[in-house]
Amino acid sequence: MTRSQKNTAIFFGVFMGLFSFIESMIQAGIIDEDSLLSSLRRMLISGIISWLFYFLTARFIKTKSPQEQGPKIELDNNELMVLQSFGTHLKGIEAVGGKLVLTDKRLVFKSHRLNIQPHELSIPLTDIESVFSYKKLGLLNNGLAVTTSNGLVEKFTVDEPSVWTEKLASVTPLRV
Incomplete structure (x- = not known):
């Protein structure tokens, strides 16, 4: 997994955790200490699960390199x-x-x-x-x-x- 893919996985996990956190805050209505801690716990757990899901599925998806797919760009003579x-x-x-x-x-x-x-x-x-x-x-x-x-x-x-x-x-x- 490349550095870029790892960064994407981390970003995705944080985003999903944040989304879950916001959702639970809306459902809780009034924020008290117990609901805040519970929401933070859910955010952390869902972020970790999302990151693991992305990391594990990305390892099994075979992607082609730019040389193998995508638009063909014609090079001129003597162009490297x-x-x-x-x-x-x-x-x-x-x-x-x-x-x-x-x-x-x-x-x-x-x-x-x-x-x-x-x-x-x-x-x-x-x-x-x-x-x-x-x-x-x-x-x-x-x-x-x-x-x-x-x-x-x-x-x-x-x-x-x-x-x-x-x-x-x-x-x-x-x-x-």
């Missing part, structure tokens, strides 16, 4: 792939799912067909001014922002954005 993963491109208010590929010449995103706004975006490395990772919604450290030479900021959601930042810095001179 540096990094690829599944991700989303934030286009307006829609998070468009697809595949993000870094080559030695460009950064390419290609959406899968099941989006409202299917598209392909290709940014030559020479047009990239800066790259930084950020916390999406202020919580999850999975955001990657790429600023182009014309001032546009393209935002992506990827696992391990720090790896993307390092790889982009290794193939092009930019501000990280």
